[in-house]
Amino acid sequence: MEKFFIYSHIICGATVLILGLFNMFNRKGAKSHVLIGRIYVIAMFWICVSALSLITFYRFSFFLLVIAVITFYTTFVGLRVLRRKKLGSHQWYDWFASIVTGLFGFGLVLYAISIFLSGKSLALGILSLLFGGFTLGGAVQDVIFFIRPKTDDKLWWLYQHIGAIGGSYIAAVTAFAVQNGEMLGVIRHNWLLWVLPGVIGSQVIAIAIRRQKKKRATSAT
Numbered sequence: 001m002e003k004f005f006i007y008s009h010i011i012c013g014a015t016v017l018i019l020g021l022f023n024m025f026n027r028k029g030a031k032s033h034v035l036i037g038r039i040y041v042i043a044m045f046w047i048c049v050s051a052l053s054l055i056t057f058y059r060f061s062f063f064l065l066v067i068a069v070i071t072f073y074t075t076f077v078g079l080r081v082l083r084r085k086k087l088g089s090h091q092w093y094d095w096f097a098s099i100v101t102g103l104f105g106f107g108l109v110l111y112a113i114s115i116f117l118s119g120k121s122l123a124l125g126i127l128s129l130l131f132g133g134f135t136l137g138g139a140v141q142d143v144i145f146f147i148r149p150k151t152d153d154k155l156w157w158l159y160q161h162i163g164a165i166g167g168s169y170i171a172a173v174t175a176f177a178v179q180n181g182e183m184l185g186v187i188r189h190n191w192l193l194w195v196l197p198g199v200i201g202s203q204v205i206a207i208a209i210r211r212q213k214k215k216r217a218t219s220a221t
Contacts, residue, residue, distance in 0.1 A: 002058050005050040005053050005054050006054065008050055009046075009047055012044070012046045012047045015039070015043040016040055016043050016044050016047065016169070016172045017172055017173070019039055020040055020165075022036060023036050023040065028158075037165075040165075041078075041079050044071070044075045044168055044172070045075060047071070047172070048069075048071055048072035048075070051064070051068040051071075052065070052068050052069075052072075055068060062111055063108065063111070063127070063128055065104075066104045066105065066131065066132065066135060067175075069100075069104045069135070070101060070104075070105070070135045070167075070171070071168055071171040071172075073097060073101040073138075073139070074138075074165070074167040074171065075165070075168040076097055077097075077142065077164040078160075078165035081157045082157065087149040087156075088149045090146050090149075094142075095143070095146060098139045098142045098143050099139070101135060101138075101139040102135070102136050102140055104135060105131075105133070105135030105139060106132070108128050108129075108131060108132030108135065108136075109128070109136060110132075111128050112125045112128035112129035123191045126191070127194050127195075130195070131194075138167075153213075153216075155212065155216055159209050162205060162208050162209055162212070163205055163209065166204070166208070167201075167205070170197050170198055170202070173197045173201065174193070174197040177193040177197055178193045
């Protein structure tokens with residue numbers, strides 16, 4: 001079973017990297033975009049399931065466990081927001097996913113504090129604090145949006161979709177970079193491999209959202 005999870009994880013990971021990159025430049029709303037998006041989501045969900053299985057039963061790491069959870073959550077949100085385009089249409093499982101993810105993020109922050117106090121790996125502590133804070137902050141932001149779903153832009157769901165799916169793709173790129181650090185010519189597990197994809201990817205997402213807003217403003221005039 002371990003080999004099955006590993007190989008299927010690798011295959012789905014390659015699928016996500018290729019399809020995600022293709023869909024970035026594919027026309028939004030096109031049939032091909034929707035079809036590829038569905039395959040992407042299925043592959044990403046299996047990546048999370050296989051990762052959680054490997055982490056839980058074979059190579060436990062609380063840090064990697066939370067990474068798998070946030071990857072699942074961003075993919076889940078990216079899919080769900082397309083189903084709840086109407087403000088206030090979120091369901092109980094949207095709340096549940098956000099709260100559970102937030103708790104995992106808070107747990108990773110506490111884990112980072114314990115690492116600092118024990119004087120062990122400073123790099124792991126910093127990464128745990130960064131990813132834990134990001135996970136907790138994102139989940140809290142979603143909960144606040146559920147409580148006060150107010151926005152004047154009717155395309156709010158599109159921006160959230162781009163942000164969430166973009167976040168899941170950043171997670172896939174980060175995993176690839178970390179696991180193939182030597183092939184890329186850098187030290188394996190270097191902390192930069194954990195940070196740079198998120199820093200660069202977040203800027204790309206911000207640019208994509210700004211372009212969508214500009215396109216909407218242009219079409220409205």
